[in-house]
Amino acid sequence: MTGTGQASEGGSSYIDTSKPHPARMYDWWLGGKDNYPVDEEMSRQLVAMDPRIPAVARANRAFMQRATRWLATAGIRQFLDIGTGIPTEPNLHQIAQGIAPDTRVVYCDNDPIVLAHAEALLRSTPQGATEYIQGDAREPAAILAEARKTLDFTRPVALSLIALLHFVPDEDGAYEVVDELVSALPSGSFLMLSHGTGEFTPDRARTAGDLYKSRALTLALRDRPDVVRFFDGLDLVEPGVTVADAWHPELGERAEPVGDGPLPIYGGVARKG
Incomplete structure (x- = not known):
């Protein structure tokens, strides 16, 4: 396969600007411009509840970068990134291919605005490959079927679920989705995952949950x-x-101020035996 690919459009390309979207709010917290007034409004409301939220977004982004570097250095040459979000450089493929140019990456998201910017995710090295799937994380079988067109599932794959699962409740099968995805990976594969928590500030978390619910x-x-x-x-x-x-944490990396407690997001990486 060539170094550039074509986005696979499995969903609607209609961008709904009548209600906020998590990917666009995340973009706003990171200082991006690919968001709408409705996203900014809710983002500001959440920051008013907890001023550390932009720092959480930056810490999450930094975790993705460190975990990707760790995995690429450990020899992983294939990544499946679900819940990609709006492209923000350096993107996962830029980090991995900077270490190993032959790395192959498949991105997946369900927000049409990410599809609109997918070209930025398809600028692969000539030796490697990047592809984009428009798909829903709650439909892992469809994602895996598309990913197999680019990735070799007889060789290790790193499954990246960054800041995704805190938008998938138990009743929507969050654990079952991860089980199905991981079950498809061969031995020697990895799961890299980050996840928001309300453990440190439960009152704020409940208030934020109510705001999300009020916005459907x-x-x-x-x-x-x-x-x-x-x-x-x-x-x-x-x-x-x-x-x-x-x-x-890496040398030279600037630590975020913790304010009144740890930044409320967890991260981890694990290997499939």
């Missing part, structure tokens, strides 16, 4: 034991599931 959005923040459960049957890489900015 779902927020399923989980405590650490429930995040660890996503890794059941896998071998966690040290230091296990920890607050995201404490997972393999």
Whole structure:
């Protein structure tokens, strides 16, 4: 396959600007411009509840970058990234292919605005490949079928679920989705995952959950034991599931101010035996 691919459009291309979308709010917290007034309004409301939220977004982004570097350095040459979000450089493929140019990456998201920017995700090295799937994380079989067109599932794959699962409640099968995805991966594959929590500030978390519900959005923040459960049957890489900015911090990386407690997002990486 050539170094550039074509986005697979499995969903609607209509961008609904009448209600906020998590990917666009995340973009606003990171200082991006691919969002709408409705996204900014809710983002500001959430920051008023907890001023650390932009720092959480940055810490989550930094965790993705460190985990990707760790995996690429460990020899992983294939990534399946579900819940990609709006492209923000460096993207996962840029980090991985900067270490190993032959790395193959498949991105997946269900927000049409991500599809509109998918070209930025398809700028692969000539030796590697990147593809984009428009799909819903709650339909893992369809995602896997498309991913197999680019990735070789007889060789290790890193499954990336970054800041995704706190939008998938238990009743929508969050654990079952992860089980189905991980079951499709061969031995030697990895799961890299980050997840928001309300464990440190439960009152704020409840207020945020109410705001999401009022906008017809779902927020399923989980405590650490429930995040660890996503890794059941896998071998966690040290230091296990920890607050995201404490997972393999790198020299020269600026720590985010913690304010009145740890940044409320967990991260972890685990290997399938």
